[in-house]
Amino acid sequence: MAIVIENVVLPYSGLRIPSWRAPDRGLYGVVGPNGSGKSQFFSLLYGGLKVPTGTVSVTARVGCVMQHPEHQLTESSVAEELLWAFGGTKHTDPRWRRRVDQTVARWQLEPIWNQSPWTLSTGQKRRVVLAVYDLLDPEVLLMDEPTEGLDRFWRTNLKNWLISEKSARLILIISHDWTWLLSFIETGFWCERVLDSTAADLGRLWYCHNQPASSPLEELWRELLSRNAPVSFRGWIDSERALQQVVKLWNQVQHRQIP
């Protein structure tokens, strides 16, 4: 295990972590109410927080896309922002150059390449930080509210990139955007007073903990699930899928297969 945490209590939030071992790789959500200590948990993982009790062992190369991109922008242009950490030493290596080009193309940074990061919109700033950590290639990537400020197009792009990275590294994502999370992540850790040591089904976590509903469709789904209707926990995140499941359910009711 690259990250092992034992008997830790976080300051301020009071989150207890009796025992937590990081999975080797894959995509996981870290979900819970506001102020429950999710971001602090990330700080613990990337070495930004010291705790007086318990043990924290991190041997992996950790990178973090923080909640506020402003905390990660230190240079006067997007180009410098992306490259300063490499100190310019590898710039002549064609393979590395190709990697930079791919990253720049993936996050569409060409139009803003020479622009100051401080003149960019929140979504653009976020893309710059995402590109930085894409290029840095960490073994464990932490993402705190990565969809904040991103439009629909970039939320989808980010989702696709994360799916493609699923087998390459461990990615932990904090988000309150359940529709986005449930559309591609299977499991997650619930964080409220105590951090769950094992990952649970994310759909079940949504159903058990996340109240109240934020849309009529979500509300309908909660109602169906509370009546033990045979619908999936994730059915509501996609209206097409929801319709299919409801039609199937209706047919079953019509044919008296279910009461």
Add this chain to the structure above:
Amino acid sequence: MESSAAPANPLVMLQVLFLGLIIIFITNRVWLFGAEAAALTAVQWRYHIRMTRTEALGLIIGPGLWALLAYVNHRSGDVSGALWDGFRFGGALWLSIIIVHLSAPADMIQQLERTLKKWLGPRTIIGQMSLIALLVMRYIPALRVTAKRVNTDVRMRRHLAGHEGTWKDTLRFLTPLVMISILRSERIAESIWARGWRPNIIPVTAGWSKRDSVITAGVWIVFLLTWKVLI
């Protein structure tokens, strides 16, 4: 509040207030404090400033309380030191009351706003002023947290890139700190603007005369001399 005609432009009065408070607070000689008190008395007499009952009471109770607090907080129970602190606080309070009688605070702020506009454009500077207040009171701990986060990120990126780092890395936190401060002050300015504050239509309260330049120069000379001698 009873006051006679303002002796100078409100901006001059604001400078006198600001520099005067510093001069009084750094005073550490009895004769100098005596001279300051004499100057305050002369100004009060010259401009026929009559304090209200509340102001007069405040001028007695305020320094008394200040001295008491200084005495209580001082572990060795230094009575003369506490009294000295009380007197200086009283002097600062006296100066503030006189200045407020001579020039309304709103006039001073408006004049400052109007003057700074020459360099800062049509936007309100109240945001920047609020930032200064925030810096003093609450902002420094928040900036410290931001600087820590930025430094952690810099370390993380260097470690991930396998780069040893340069001397510049220790200073990288400055850019976000400055930029976040500017952005935050602009947001405060915007929210004040959105609430109807229109500094670009502030009326001119007073013109600038030669006498204003002379008083300003004089105050700055006194301030710099006091600063040089006492600190």
